[in-house]
Amino acid sequence: MKYLIPLWLLLSALLVSWEVSPEDGLFYQPDGWPKPSYNFETNPISHEGFLLGKALFYDPLLSKDSTVSCASCHLQYTAFAHVDHPTSHGVDSRVGKRNAPGLMNLAWYPYFHWDGGVLGLNGQAINPITHPDEMGSTLEDVLKKLNRNPTYRKAFQNVFKTDEIKTQHILKALAQFTVSLVSANSKYDQMKRKELAFSDQEQRGYTLFLRHCNQCHTEPLFTNFKFKSNGIGPHPTLKDEGRSAITGKEKDALTFRVPTLRNVEHSFPYMHDGRYGKLKEVIHHYATASMWKLPVSSELKKKNISLNSDEEKALLSFLKTLTDKAFLLNSTFGYFSLK
Amino acid sequence: MSMSALPWELNTFEAMKRVTHFLFGLVLIAPWEIWAQLNLRVLYRLAPITLGKRLPFNSNDSIQLDQLKFYIGTKDEKVHFFDLEDSLTHTLILHQPEDSTLLYFGMDSLANTQGRLDGPFDPLLGMYWAWNTGYIQIKISGVLWTSIQSFPFEYHLGGYRHPYITHYQKMVSLHNRTVHLSLEGFLSALPIQDQPKIMMPGPRAWTLYQHFVSSFP
Structure with missing residues (x-):
């Protein structure tokens, strides 16, 4: 009997560790992440x-x-x-x-x-x-x-x-x-877990990201799940009114869910209509406010992001750290x- | 053994079990179920309506219904799926019917969004929007013939977001445990020639749904 309880605890611990292992494919909750919906x-x-x-x-x-x-x-x-x-x-x-x-x-x-x-x-x-x-x-x-x-x-x-x-x-x-x-094992995640460090350029990109992008592409999921207009304007041929098709509200016209940026290096093309094929084109879009068409979300309007080409490269380097090869x-x- | 097996596919034991259940059902359950029923009859100009049959409409026109499905409920069965084509769906559970009873039309936002996918919520019934979480509260389609041309029509009415919520409660009159739904007013309210299709929630769908609810006495 005296061995039963330790044995039961051992088996339970094994079972729990089996359940949360990322390798077996079943859902697991990464440390520090919010409660799932x-x-x-x-x-x-x-x-x-x-x-x-x-x-x-x-x-x-x-x-x-x-x-x-x-x-x-x-x-x-x-x-x-x-x-x-x-x-x-x-x-x-x-x-x-x-x-x-x-x-x-x-x-x-x-x-x-x-x-x-x-x-x-x-x-x-x-x-x-x-x-x-x-x-x-x-x-x-x-x-x-x-x-x-x-x-x-x-x-x-x-x-x-x-x-x-x-x-x-x-x-x-x-x-x-x-x-x-x-997906929670990118270089970014490993940096957060202090398993490795960013390069100087990645760190510069991360700083820029926190200043300009994190409000909508919020860590750790890299989306705030809100609906926003990102200034690309309506597609020339696709008639897609976005969120307003669901809510029936004029204010939601041409707004779309903020996508996650995790694995963004591999998930091209970009935007809801796949308008941009390359990640650097997306960064350039946000870096050049003068090109934006209406409507634009209030966050983007307020930020009026302006980046030089070195900053664009740094931001790109950071975004690549979100790739989770595992x-x-x-x-x-x-x-x-x-x- | 699948419940859908045909009688001659059953072994002796299984067949005897089914017969016993059937007899118990007749003796004990059936009277209770009859007592606990509320019947729903769909009428047009006082006669039961039949799908696919051309009916006189307005003064010189005619109309045919190809589909009529909707959600309705009683205090004992809050969400019931009614399909005019399937007579098994024409009976709702109601334990103590009186001269009038409270009926529920459509379903509330919780029922729309809770994610149950079985029973009356099974998307297989064709009432799930798919592009949007939630259920169509009434589907009606058919053809209107005027002296000049025909107008196919199709309405998918529903919605659970403010202000266009298609969920109501109403006291309705009963006659021998039966509610009569007279479709004349609702069919006349359909904007068949101007807008033969409405497939989304919104002000027009909401208004039409109110006409549907008004069709119940």
């Missing part, structure tokens, strides 16, 4: 659920003609963004009107999409699955395909204890994978199939 009680994460969600994420079966998977527009090495077009394309080569954003640290997001229309990660995947410019499918069709697939039926039975796969099971499995995409190359997030 995601309610894990609605969808407890399990290793099997994570694997099932990963299999669905990489399976084109979710699209109407089984040609496009989630991963078609969200590639791991590009921070789960889509880099070969300004805006992503889906089935039948149809092109959407927004740049597929990178997927990481989604547990902290209070809402999703560039306009913030979707409030919870559990329901988010309905949009890409059913959007005619993305996967173009229907939930009925997806359920039919999955329910007649014995491998998936077995996997869903294992995770959700269900004989019949239903909508909520698909969405929750996908969320178990996507909520686990935590995340981009983590094989536990890579292609996976149940078959």
